[in-house]
Amino acid sequence: MSAPSDDLIRQWESEQASLRQRVLEEDTEDWQREPHFSGLERVGGVDLSFIKGDNVNACAQLVVLSFPDLEVLYEDSRMVTLTAPYIAGFLAFRETPFLLEALRRLERSQPALLPQVVFVDGNGLFHYREFGLACHLGVLSGLPCVGVAKNLLQVQGVSKSQEHQAQALRSSDGSSKPVYVSVGHRISVDTAVRLTHACCRYRVPEPIRQATVHGDRCWEDVSPWEHGRPNPARIKVEEKLPSAAVLRDKSCF
DNA sequence: GCGACAG
């Protein structure tokens, strides 16, 4: 995958600026106003998982969990071939098409299972141009989205984003590594943070975590001889779940 | 040259 031209980058920036205007930064759903989110029954999670030295092929994952029990109601895995390279600040152009496809597949096959909110692996408004993956997917899908990043993006102290930073960036306290929650679409920051808490068993919100786990399994069907035999990396995921390191993260919330 | 770099 070759590096994109400056021309394409400018086009992407322009597209982000345009779509940015369509982001709704407030609560638009009744359940979002409820003390215990009554009315919320399905929360979604999306993720793309990769394997060792391959940046082109990935497994696109969409899971829908029940709320508040967080039981898996729906799970969709799909091998996809990416066309855009990863560039910080433009993650959406690499991943969004496939996440949208997954949502559309669900809408077509079992619309009653569509999630009422989607957790996205990456930032929302906490982004260089206030339009990260969670916003992008939110605007294009029309669904409420919450961005959850595991690593801190260094957003320069440009006027408005400085305020957004103080508002949209919520980390856990002390000991364990925090996650960074920001508004994607059709949800307020406070609600996004509160909902994230309600969906966390461990550090990473359950919808995203489940998407990642199922995404890893997806690889086992692709090249059995390479991934079917005892694979330390795959087995580890299963054994890693109940570990102490993960449990400690529970205290972050 | 050095730091940054969501996934």
Place this chain on the structure above:
DNA sequence: ATCTTGTCGC
């Protein structure tokens, strides 16, 4: 994103 084992603690 992925590469990666054991080990300490509840």
